[in-house]
Amino acid sequence: xxxxxxxxxxxxxxxxxxxxxxxxxxxxxxxxxxxxxxxxxxxxxxxxxxxxxxxxxxxxxxxxxxxxxxxxxxxxxxxxxxxxxxxxxxxxxxxxxxxxxxxxxxxxxxxxxxxxxxxxxxxxxxxxxxxxxxxxxxxxxxxxxxxxxxxxxxxxxxxxxxxxxxxxxxxxxxxxxxxxxxxxxxxxxxxxxxxxxxxxxxxxxxxxxxxxxxxxxxxxxxxxxxxxxxxxxxxxxxxxxxxxxxxxxxxxxxxxxxxxxxxxxxxxxxxxxxxxxxxxxxxxxxxxxxxxxxxxxxxxxxx
Amino acid sequence: xxxxxxxxxxxxxxxxxxxxxxxxxxxxxxxxxxxxxxxxxxxxxxxxxxxxxxxxxxxxxxxxxxxxxxxxxxxxxxxxxxxxxxxxxxxxxxxxxxxxxxxxxxxxxxxxxxxxxxxxxxxxxxxxxxxxxxxxxxxxxxxxxxxxxxxxxxxxxxxxxxxxxxxxxxxxxxxxxxxxxxxxxxxxxxxxxxxxxxxxxxxxxxxxxxxxxxxxxxxxxxxxxxxxxxxxxxxxxxxxxxxxxxxxxxxxxxxxxxxxxxxxxxxxxxxxxxxxxxxxxxxxxxxxxxxxxxxxxxxxxxxxxxxxxxxxxxxxxxxxxxxxxxxxxxxxxxxxxxxxxxxxxxxxxxxxxxxxxxxxxxxxxxxxxxxxxxxxxxxxxxxxxxxxxxxxxxxxxxxxxxxxxxxxxxxxxxxxxxxxxxxxxxxxxxxxxxxxx
Numbered sequence: 001x002x003x004x005x006x007x008x009x010x011x012x013x014x015x016x017x018x019x020x021x022x023x024x025x026x027x028x029x030x031x032x033x034x035x036x037x038x039x040x041x042x043x044x045x046x047x048x049x050x051x052x053x054x055x056x057x058x059x060x061x062x063x064x065x066x067x068x069x070x071x072x073x074x075x076x077x078x079x080x081x082x083x084x085x086x087x088x089x090x091x092x093x094x095x096x097x098x099x100x101x102x103x104x105x106x107x108x109x110x111x112x113x114x115x116x117x118x119x120x121x122x123x124x125x126x127x128x129x130x131x132x133x134x135x136x137x138x139x140x141x142x143x144x145x146x147x148x149x150x151x152x153x154x155x156x157x158x159x160x161x162x163x164x165x166x167x168x169x170x171x172x173x174x175x176x177x178x179x180x181x182x183x184x185x186x187x188x189x190x191x192x193x194x195x196x197x198x199x200x201x202x203x204x205x206x207x208x209x210x211x212x213x214x215x216x217x218x219x220x221x222x223x224x225x226x227x228x229x230x231x232x233x234x235x236x237x238x239x240x241x242x243x244x245x246x247x248x249x250x251x252x253x254x255x256x257x258x259x260x261x262x263x264x265x266x267x268x269x270x271x272x273x274x275x276x277x278x279x280x281x282x283x284x285x286x287x288x289x290x291x292x293x294x295x296x297x298x299x300x301x302x303x
Numbered sequence: 304x305x306x307x308x309x310x311x312x313x314x315x316x317x318x319x320x321x322x323x324x325x326x327x328x329x330x331x332x333x334x335x336x337x338x339x340x341x342x343x344x345x346x347x348x349x350x351x352x353x354x355x356x357x358x359x360x361x362x363x364x365x366x367x368x369x370x371x372x373x374x375x376x377x378x379x380x381x382x383x384x385x386x387x388x389x390x391x392x393x394x395x396x397x398x399x400x401x402x403x404x405x406x407x408x409x410x411x412x413x414x415x416x417x418x419x420x421x422x423x424x425x426x427x428x429x430x431x432x433x434x435x436x437x438x439x440x441x442x443x444x445x446x447x448x449x450x451x452x453x454x455x456x457x458x459x460x461x462x463x464x465x466x467x468x469x470x471x472x473x474x475x476x477x478x479x480x481x482x483x484x485x486x487x488x489x490x491x492x493x494x495x496x497x498x499x500x501x502x503x504x505x506x507x508x509x510x511x512x513x514x515x516x517x518x519x520x521x522x523x524x525x526x527x528x529x530x531x532x533x534x535x536x537x538x539x540x541x542x543x544x545x546x547x548x549x550x551x552x553x554x555x556x557x558x559x560x561x562x563x564x565x566x567x568x569x570x571x572x573x574x575x576x577x578x579x580x581x582x583x584x585x586x587x588x589x590x591x592x593x594x595x596x597x598x599x600x601x602x603x604x605x606x607x608x609x610x611x612x613x614x615x616x617x618x619x620x621x622x623x624x625x626x627x628x629x630x631x632x633x634x635x636x637x638x639x640x641x642x643x644x645x646x647x648x649x650x651x652x653x654x655x656x657x658x659x660x661x662x663x664x665x666x667x668x669x670x671x672x673x674x675x676x677x678x679x680x681x682x683x684x685x686x687x688x689x690x691x692x693x694x695x696x697x698x699x700x701x702x703x704x705x706x707x708x709x710x711x712x713x714x715x716x717x718x719x720x721x722x723x724x725x726x727x728x729x730x731x732x733x734x735x736x737x738x739x740x
Contacts, residue, residue, distance in 0.1 A: 056702075057400045057401075058400060058403075058404060058425045058427070059425060071735050075728075075731045075732055075735065076732065077710070077714075077728055077732075078710060142566070142567075142571075143563045143566045143567060144567060144571055144575075145571065157563075159562070159563035159565075159566045160566070161509075161566045162509070162563045162564070162565040162566020162567065162717075163563070163565075163566070163717075164565075164717055167566075247509050247511075247565075247566075248510075248511065250511060250709065250710055250713055251565045251710070251713045251714075251717065262705065262706050263702075263706055265397050266396075266397055266400075266701060266702065266705055267396060267397070267399045267400055267418070267421075267701045267702075269400065269702065270702050270706065270736065
């Protein structure tokens with residue numbers, strides 16, 4: 001008790017704000033808060049509200065209760081495939097691309113020959129927008145004129161992008177290609193900050209290379225791991241441009257974000273229905289956000 | 304409590320500095336607000352007493368220039384100005400809702416049929432029935448496509464392009480193929496082409512809409528134009544035996560279609576026709592020609608989609624009509640009406656088509672002397688038609704076409720065997736969408 005009081009006493013006490021201070025504070029805090037309300041909270045709450053209505057964007061808004069959700073879960077054929085594809089996206093980026101990015105980062109960090117070359121080559125797709133990645137994918141994978149079928153040859157060309165059982169994997173490959181580079185750069189930066197002394201100490205204590213990596217290096221990379229995790233989740237939930245560039249996200253490439261766009265953008269929008277899909281996407285995202293925040297806050301307490 | 308240390312002395316200079324910084328802050332805030340408000344202010348100045356404004360979706364180079372020529376001719380004749388606001392074609396379509404409710408231009412380009420009727424019904428268009436009384440040279444079918452559900456006219460039609468079965472004259476000549484008149488002959492021809500090593504039907508549906516033309520024709524030939532319209536307006540069931548028959552006929556043709564349609568664009572499909580790898584393709588007039596080299600273009604020909612049920616013959620032709628509408632909120636109403644009157648004349652269409660020969664004039668008074676043989680044939684096809692349909696996405700609700708039918712047809716093309724499941728799926732979704740508003 002006395003200890004805390006002593007520490008408190010050293011701090012400057014609460015400031016006496018003049019009226020002008022308050023005004024400036026009010027403006028400086030008020031504008032961001034207003035923007036936050038107008039650009040984030042407003043549309044979010046409006047989406048939730050609209051998801052219980054039907055609206056074509058012109059006429060009156062009709063209350064519809066849970067009809068939109070009912071229709072979404074039972075009669076909209078694109079909904080469940082879209083959910084599956086979003087989860088598949090998450091699994092592919094999280095379980096394949098991210099670990100692979102880590103592996104590449106470790107290899108490059110250990111100083112393989114031409115590491116600068118590898119580094120820039122692998123990072124290149126990150127600079128490209130996903131839409132461009134989508135166009136590149138088409139040049140390579142188009143059934144009649146694509147480069148891949150020309151190389152493979154054969155009488156029956158494979159329909160890489162038109163076959164709904166196949167195209168999602170090709171697109172995931174393109175998405176992973178991009179995500180791997182992204183993750184690799186983050187881990188490279190993290191690995192540079194790992195104190196080499198720690199590794200030396202571990203080596204002196206007789207730890208194998210593997211043990212040193214899993215017991216020493218990986219734990220010190222914890223902040224990077226968290227960032228990679230967050231980025232991976234965000235990337236998989238907001239995935240959109242690459243499939244939209246390829247075939248507007250249809251025929252095997254459905255994603256929740258595409259369904260929202262399909263229903264809301266256009267001359268006669270099903271805005272209520274589209275909002276219901278957006279709310280589902282929001283709930284899925286909230287699941288990840290809440291988990292992340294809980295973890296972070298707990299970590300904070302422990303520290 | 305310890306005394307605050309930070310604001311000990313409040314000298315003049317400090318206060319002035321703070322005041323200045325606050326002023327800068329407020330100024331930049333005002334600027335920011337201005338940046339938000341400015342576009343709407345600019346839009347508000349868009350029309351005034353000094354000219355009619357025209358909302359254009361003709362963002363491609365060829366039609367853009369052709370329209371500019373037509374407006375220039377009007378300006379010269381009337382001594383009035385037309386101010387054109389061109390928006391990218393796709394964006395124009397996607398934003399049409401907000402556009403018409405916001406501050407639309409006086410006159411704007413749009414499509415005939417249901418796509419127009421929808422906005423007329425919502426009260427966003429100006430009635431121009433009295434102008435129509437003075438119009439000359441438009442057929443009854445065209446008038447019908449320009450008429451809203453309330454029986455009033457809202458559109459000045461400008462040009463159209465029919466859909467048909469395209470092929471190369473030289474291929475038909477070399478192989479001795481005959482133009483099929485009936486569906487049996489059509490199938491027999493397809494079989495023969497396959498034997499001769501050709502893909503009978505070049506086919507691509509990656510964009511989602513090109514296959515709709517084939518569906519529409521099969522439906523209109525088997526069930527008639529009236530059924531097509533009733534189906535599109537939600538009055539008939541999609542799981543009815545008639546619709547099942549359409550999919551069934553289509554499934555029978557599938558072995559003759561180019562494989563992997565869902566992964567191929569219509570441009571790629573049309574190229575296989577140009578390369579003589581494919582024998583026929585169902586597309587609209589402006590489509591295949593674009594993929595032919597200039598030297599080959601005269602070799603392109605078409606025939607009307609063959610007859611399936613003699614009761615309906617080949618009466619209906621799918622020919623989407625584009626034209627001009629006047630918005631309800633038009634500021635210069637007299638100017639807009641004067642411009643529309645001009646655009647309904649054959650002269651106005653002639654000027655346009657001189658620079659864009661990929662379409663056909665709607666006015667029977669238009670000068671056809673400069674037409675290519677293909678254009679002349681298109682005129683003949685449409686003028687002899689008993690009924691003109693638009694296109695699936697123009698004859699039905701756009702939200703139904705884009706969120707249900709595109710996906711359903713692609714699903715059918717990928718797996719043509721489960722017709723029952725497919726049509727039940729469509730019907731369930733149709734009920735929701737048509738009952739929603």
